[in-house]
Amino acid sequence: MQDFFARLVGTDWLTKAAPEKGSFRRFLKASLENFLRNAHRDANAIKRGGGAVVVPLDAVAESDLLVARDGDPETLFDREWLEAAFEKALPKLKSAYDAEGKTVYYEVFRRYELERPAEGGATYEELAAELRVEVSDVRNFLHHARERWKRLIREELRETTAAPQDLEDEVRALFGDK
DSSP states (O other), X not given: OHHHHHHHHHSSGGGGOOGGGOOHHHHHHHHHHHHHHHHHHHHHHHHTTOOOOOOOHHHHHHHHHHHHHXXXXXXXXXXXXXXXXXXXXXXXXXXXXXXXXXXXXHHHHIIIIISOOSSSOOOHHHHHHHHTOOHHHHHHHHHHHHHHHHXXXXXXXXXXXXXXXXXXXXXXXXXXOO
16 A cells, blocks of 8 residues: 555656546545556556566555455455544544533544444443533434534545535445435
8 A cells, every 4th residue: 555655656646636527535445546557457466477567565465465365455445544534533633622621522423433342332321421511412412413423524535626516425335425
């Protein structure tokens, strides 16, 4: 992956991205697919002893790892893209609640959604007791924070799309709905 991003940044590749042709995510996804396809082709050419350009082994190993991890580089790319949007939205969510004096909203969201272990995380009742609020408040704070976080993620995605329909396509592609 490092090779991919090094080429992406180190060449004029990004100038080929045209908002009228679709979202930036789609451009990156197509570029990554082409890169992986070429790396695989070049690796096979090297194995056959052809005069192919040498591709660093870590690039080939990474492309194989991407396929092995999910069996589908496209799914992995989408998940990584979405995680990046999530991570960019989190500080904005915290800042917004801090500015409004509603830090408990973010704290409930962080503890329940982000720090909850896969199995048996904190319950609403436990959070209510720890934060000295009512259980109904925990529910309300979580609902409010989830909705606000979704809006912030949409804003992050909007920055990489040219038209409203592209945004809706991105949301459907990444979340599976509107």
